[in-house]
Amino acid sequence: MSVIILGIESSCDDTSAAVIKDGVLLSSVIASQAVHEAYGGVVPELASRAHQQNIVPVVHEALKRAGVAKEELSAVAFTRGPGLMGSLLVGVSFAKGFSRALGIPMIEVNHLQGHVLAHFIKEEGEESRQPGFPFICLLVSGGNSQIIRVNAYNDMEVLGQTIDDAAGEAIDKCSKVMGLGYPGGPIIDKLARQGNPEAFAFSKPHIPGYDYSFSGLKTSFLYSLREWIKEDPDFVEHHKTDLAASLEKTVVDILMDKLRKAVKDTGIKDVAVAGGVSANNGLRNSFREHARKYGWNIFIPKFGYTTDNAAMIAVTGYFKYLDKDFCSIDLPAYSRVTIK
Ligand code: KG4
Numbered sequence: 001m002s003v004i005i006l007g008i009e010s011s012c013d014d015t016s017a018a019v020i021k022d023g024v025l026l027s028s029v030i031a032s033q034a035v036h037e038a039y040g041g042v043v044p045e046l047a048s049r050a051h052q053q054n055i056v057p058v059v060h061e062a063l064k065r066a067g068v069a070k071e072e073l074s075a076v077a078f079t080r081g082p083g084l085m086g087s088l089l090v091g092v093s094f095a096k097g098f099s100r101a102l103g104i105p106m107i108e109v110n111h112l113q114g115h116v117l118a119h120f121i122k123e124e125g126e127e128s129r130q131p132g133f134p135f136i137c138l139l140v141s142g143g144n145s146q147i148i149r150v151n152a153y154n155d156m157e158v159l160g161q162t163i164d165d166a167a168g169e170a171i172d173k174c175s176k177v178m179g180l181g182y183p184g185g186p187i188i189d190k191l192a193r194q195g196n197p198e199a200f201a202f203s204k205p206h207i208p209g210y211d212y213s214f215s216g217l218k219t220s221f222l223y224s225l226r227e228w229i230k231e232d233p234d235f236v237e238h239h240k241t242d243l244a245a246s247l248e249k250t251v252v253d254i255l256m257d258k259l260r261k262a263v264k265d266t267g268i269k270d271v272a273v274a275g276g277v278s279a280n281n282g283l284r285n286s287f288r289e290h291a292r293k294y295g296w297n298i299f300i301p302k303f304g305y306t307t308d309n310a311a312m313i314a315v316t317g318y319f320k321y322l323d324k325d326f327c328s329i330d331l332p333a334y335s336r337v338t339i340k
Contacts, residue, residue: 002021002022002074003021003022003023003074003075003318003321003322004019004020004021004022004068004072004073004074005019005020005021005073005074005075005076005077005107005314005317005318005321006018006019006059006062006063006070006073006075006076006077006098006314007019007020007077007078007109007310007311007312007313007314007315007316007317008055008059008076008077008078008079008091008094008095008310008313009078009079009091009111009114009308009309009310009312009313010051010055010078010079010083010087010088010090010091010092010094011079011081011082011083011084011087011088011091011111011308012042012047012083012084012087012142012143012308013032013033013036013042013047013050013087013308014030014031014032014033014307014308014309015030015031015033015050015051015054015055015058015090015091016028016029016030016031016058016308016309016310016311016313017029017055017058017059017061017062017063017310018062018309018310018311018313018314019062019063019065019066019068019314020311020314020315020317020318021066021068023122023315023318024122024123024124025121025122025123025124025311025314025315026065026066026067026068026124027061027062027063027064027065027066028062028304028309028310028311028314029058029061029062029065029310030058030308030309030310031050031054031057031058033046033047033050033054035050036182037181037182039182040176040181040182041172041176041182042084044084044085044086044087045086047084047086047087048084048086048087048089048090051087051090051091052090055090055091055094056094059094059098062310070098070102071102073102073104074104074105074321075099075104075105075106075107075317075321075326076095076098076099076102076104076105076106076107076317077095077106077107077108077109077313077314077316077317077318077320077321078091078092078094078095078106078107078108078109078313079091079092079109079110079111079114079313080092080108080109080110080111080327080331080333080334081110081111081333081334081335081336081337082110082111082112082143082334082335082336082337082338083111083143083333083335084335085333085335088333088334088335089333092331092332092333096329099329100329105321105326106326106327106328106329106331107317107320107321107325107326107327108327108331109313109316109317109320110316110337110339111308111313112139112144112146112338112339113156113316113339114312114313114315114316115139115141115274115275115312116137116139116148116150116156116272116274116339117153117312117315117316117319118274118301118305118306118309118311118312118315119131119137119272119274119299119301120153120315120319121305121311121312121315129299130299131150131270131271131272131297131299132270133150133151133152134149134150134151134266134268134270135149135150135268135270135271135272135299136148136149136150136159136259136262136263136266136268136270136271136272137150137271137272137273137274138255138259138271138272138273138274138278139273139274139275140166140167140168140255140273140274140275140276140277140278140283141166141167141168141275141276141277141307142166142168142169142172142183142185142276142277143166143168143169144161144162144166144275145161145162145166145167145168145212145214145255145277146158146159146160146161146162146338146339147159147160147161147210147258147259147262148339149262149266149268150272153316153319154319154320154323154325156339157339158338158339159210159262159266160209160210160211160212160258160262161211161212161338162211162212162213162214163207163211163212163213164213164214164215165213165214165215165218166214167212167214167251167254167255167277168183168185168275168276168277169214170214170215170217170218170251171184171185171188171247171248171251171277172184172185173218174188174217174218174221174222174247175187175188177221177222177225178225178236178240178243178244179236185276185277185279185280186279187244188244188247188248189244189248189279189280189281189282191240191241191243191244191245192241192244192245192247192248192249192281192282193245193281194241194245195240195241195242195243195244195245195246196241196242196245196246197245197246197248197249197282198246198249199239199242199243199245199246200224200239200242200243200246201246201250202217202220202221202224202246202247202250203216203217203219203220204216204217204250204253204254205217205254210258210261210262211258212254212255212258214251214254217250217251217254221247225243245282248280248282249282251277251282251283252280252282252283252286255283256283256286256290259271260290260294263294263296269295269296269297270296270297270299271287271290271296271297271298271299272298272299272300272301273287273298273299273300273301274301274306275306276306276307276308277306278300278301278306279303279306279307284300287300
């Protein structure tokens with residue numbers, strides 16, 4: 001009998017649902033929330049309310065596009081955390097009600113594990129190339145920057161992680177300081193393509209091991225900009241592309257220096273990148289350069305699977321279903337948790 005999983009993702013500001021049948025993605029629907037743009041960042045209460053409005057139509061649409069009736073579902077997989085509590089509660093509560101009404105099991109998914117396993121999303125009729133175990137994954141998003149050793153679908157070990165801000169958060173904050181829109185990541189990426197990455201130098205952290213730190217870069221960017229604006233009030237306008245390119249290069253260098261060290265020390269040559277910042281072209285190019293120079297086998301997700309999506313939750317749910325790794329209905333959402 002076929003295994004059909006409905007995946008639900010609502011950890012931040014995207015309401016998403018996806019359907020996977022026997023490991024093959026049939027549909028993936030994402031409703032993004034434009035309401036936050038005016039505030040320059042995600043407003044948790046507004047996100048939660050928008051999820052409540054979106055969740056039923058998004059699930060309905062995912063089932064419709066998949067051509068699957070709800071009675072055919074084998075299980076509901078949902079993001080339990082980490083994320084914004086008010087946002088998570090909408091997806092978790094929906095999943096509980098849905099699974100209870102249909103009498104099918106529930107599967108809790110760690111959002112970070114979902115990002116890593118996005119590399120195993122298979123689309124219909126598509127030959128996909130997947131990393132072999134063990135592999136190293138650089139997980140970079142608005143809330144996380146981690147180097148993970150992935151031993152199996154359900155066995156991940158964090159080798160290093162940020163001790164303060166995440167890479168995406170730092171980029172978004174610097175972009176805000178420059179008066180650009182939200183989220184800053186895609187805007188900085190676009191501007192950086194036309195700028196000189198060597199134009200400006202910003203401070204890089206010196207911390208041991210595989211851990212990251214991005215708060216110093218944020219401060220260095222802010223203080224440098226303040227000084228330059230004293231000399232030229234239109235400094236940002238005059239140097240927008242060079243500022244973006246130099247900021248991007250600094251972030252990419254910080255990320256890749258530690259990743260290179262982890263790959264060298266572990267001797268693992270399959271190297272993947274995941275999370276929202278993996279959409280960044282500078283980072284993708286650096287991955288390609290490392291593949292050429294150091295013989296890495298690299299795995300870069302499709303753009304659609306870099307940011308938050310339910311396809312990655314459904315595929316993780318599928319693997320957990322095969323292990324009969326179900327959860328009980330009384331599980332709470334959790335806002336803070338890492339990969340064990
Ligand atoms: O994974 P994600 O959608 O959400 C979290 O779970 O955090 O990541 C969002 C982050 C934001 O900081 C956003 O600015 C960043 O990913 N981002 C990018 C790009 N696209 C999204 N950063 C750099 N370049 C991009 N092209």
